[in-house]
Amino acid sequence: KNEVEQSPQNLTAQEGEFITINCSYSVGISALHWLQQHPGGGIVSLFMLSSGKKKHGRLIATINIQEKHSSLHITASHPRDSAVYICAVRGETSGSRLTFGEGTQLTVNP
């Protein structure tokens, strides 16, 4: 079992739909990152969370430390949101290492 599990692996949505991507992890963490990787390969850091909730535009990220679970929500999805979304955690005892989930491939159709 991977330390970081994401679901779903693949997600197809219609433009305008509300999207949720989930991330579960099995270790105590000091921080959790949500990343976006575009088809060209470039990676953008969306959020870094250690507790609670953060919002940026149409993106919302939440984390429940007790349940070892985080969600990334996209409201009013758009085709340009199509990308791979990656959850990564920094373990409490892993120093500088990030452990990554396998990613969720999101496709938003017009």
Next chain:
Amino acid sequence: NAGVMQNPRHLVRRRGQEARLRCSPMKGHSHVYWYRQLPEEGLKFMVYLQKENIIDESGMPKERFSAEFPKEGPSILRIQQVVRGDSAAYFCASSLFRGPNEKLFFGSGTQLSVL
């Protein structure tokens, strides 16, 4: 303020050759991380460097791989005697500081293909 710059974007090497991947962090950033993404796999941590020092290389293969971040110039990930299994996308990221609120900025990656 340019972002994290990686070059080359694509690198083709034959088995046995050396590959040198460069990463220029964002201006003022002294923390650099290298990650590898094998085909159809997730990202994996390789090494964390702070100017002139290797802080954590626990994700680096024991042989053929080395990394440096000199006082002047970019960080270099060096792979000697490349093999087909080294074919992957190599990403670097930089940050201004380490800590709970550390924000990472990623480069566009170098796609290494070993023939």
